[in-house]
Amino acid sequence: MKETQEKTSKPADPLEPFRAMRDAYLDAMAKTVVEAVNTEGYAQATGALLDGYLTASGPWREAVEKSMLQALQQFSLPSRQEVAALAERFTNMEMRLDDMDAKLDVIHRLLHPDGTAANSEADERTEPHTSPTRTAGARATAPGNRRTAGRRFVRRGKGPTQR
């Protein structure tokens, strides 16, 4: 009864009469278009379009890169390639640190064959969280050791869609 009342009090939608017609039209169009995109002709056309764009934009892109490189050199700033190379070196260092972390884990296991060391990171398994807004834990952090970082990522935003 209540639902019926709500339905009747709902403001009129000017598009309502056209909805069924629109849906039928869209369904038919969707089927036709799906068939069209699944053809060799479409694949060929999109490939040609992409190739055309890349070919046309290539010289402009190269010119921008070249002038940017010159400008950066003028200002004694590193180029994109140099920054990328630096980032790659950082990643390699991170990997070395991770390797060391793995070796430390092995040493811990050998020193504590009963498993206490291996389970040291699992300590928090004993305490289930009760509040969705648990605050950041503050465990000691060794440089480069992500294991003990203990950072928590809890979003507290009360957006319109939050329960």
Next chain:
Amino acid sequence: MESSVVALDTHLDFARRLRTFTHVLTTKAPIAQTPKELIWALNKAKLYRYTPVVPVEKRYPVPLLLVFAIMNRPSILDLRPGHSFVEFMLGRGYDVYLLDWGVPGYEDRHLQLDDYALEYLPRAIRKVKAASGSQAFSMLGWCIGAILTTIYAAMRSNDGLRNLLLLTAPLDFSDRNSITFARWTDERYFNVDSILSAFGNMPGELIDRGAKALKPVENYITNYCKLWDNLDDPQTLEAWHAMNTWVTDNIPMAGGAYRQLIVELYRNNRLMKNELVVRGERADLGKIRANLLTVIAADDHITPPCQSETILSKVASRDKELYRIPGGHIGMMAGSAAPRTTWPHINAWLSARSQ
């Protein structure tokens, strides 16, 4: 007089609907809200451990690692409170971990599937084992994440992987007529090297356009009509907003991995033929012995079912199951029916194998 009041009402209602419509399209919904802790990071990759909600004595001892695709955010697994796969699994007593590959930068353009599957994934798994205190673990791979987990499972079969769950896994590329992407990326039409030499990585916008172009009418028109039609339904609106937030958050795909995906998999189907060479070693699917659940979405247009079915005949696993459900590539895990269909089935399958 009465007709002018009705006209004004209609006008005001239309303006209100338009405001809501614009708001939903131009704002981001709060997604990925489940509390978690960063326990490991390497380059852009981050491993999170979700805060357990079940006491340790009632928890399954085998942890679950979630691995999503490398060209989308993994927040789809934890979409919104009350509709989150992560939240669902935590509530049923799993120790849940998520590997977020992050956003590759220009400096990561050389990263390959090899690096993801055999450099990052094993390291993350080591941390999962250390954090959980369990040497056995379960791994769920979705989409490209399923390719990575399959490669890992084939090449590190003695590493403690007990349960492997593959969701809409694009593994078999032999039926090229059924795979639209395979047609589009054919070497006659698509020059992968020219794109990568121009951009370094495959831009997220291009990947998104490609995915949407598979069903352009649905993605560019019907989807927005559905939103308009449901502006007065808060639940549908919330779901639409959250999904749109995820869909529009595109990230690029590392150039090396994209090239491998197109050349080695889409064009030459090397993984399914057991010919894929990763770090100088052949990935042999016959070496996969973990319990295997393959989930297929019957209406998946991105990864048609034919791409995920044949894996079962290739692996050495004794315990294997194919679960086919209605739905699309993303909808089968994030759609409104998922909490009643896909999630309970995954839980039922995994719970029996996680003791």
